[in-house]
Amino acid sequence: MGWGLATITSAQPVPTEEIGTVDVVPERYQLGQELYLENCATCHIGIPPAVLPSQTWQRVLQDSQHYGVTIKPLVDPARLIVWQYLQIFSRSQLKDEEEIPYRISESRYFKALHPQVKLPRPLELSSCAGCHVGVSEYNFRTLSAEWQ
Secondary structure, three states: OHHHHHHHHHOOOOOHHHHOOOOOOOHHHHHHHHHHHHHHOOOOOOOOHHHOEHHHHHHHHHOOEEOOEEOOOOOOOHHHHHHHHHHHHOEOOOOOOOOOOOOHHHOHHHHHHOOOOOOOOOOOHHHHHHOOOEHHHOEOOOOOHHHO
């Protein structure tokens, strides 16, 4: 027990400006994040898993129809590695209480992460860069001067 407390108390916090993403990603999930970004953020910005529920991510990983475009879904083991990352860093949708959103504009999690933000209509992934200036580096912590 003493060793555990010593480890916790001696750990140096990572400055938030160095983290980039919304959550610190432990080493065991970093490959999943890398594969996610390699396979998803090459066509559009990679959005943090927390903005959509786990059930949405599960659908996205299995569906060859990706928002109007036919894609080749990931295959195992890469799919499972990405799924582990997305599942850990997203939240589960309430069962039977709401439909599973397929777009971020329909996600209550996305809305909860953006309180008092007047979101553009239609909401598009490219809109994120207006407030999150580091979005191209998967950095959602750095905000435009208006939001700091």
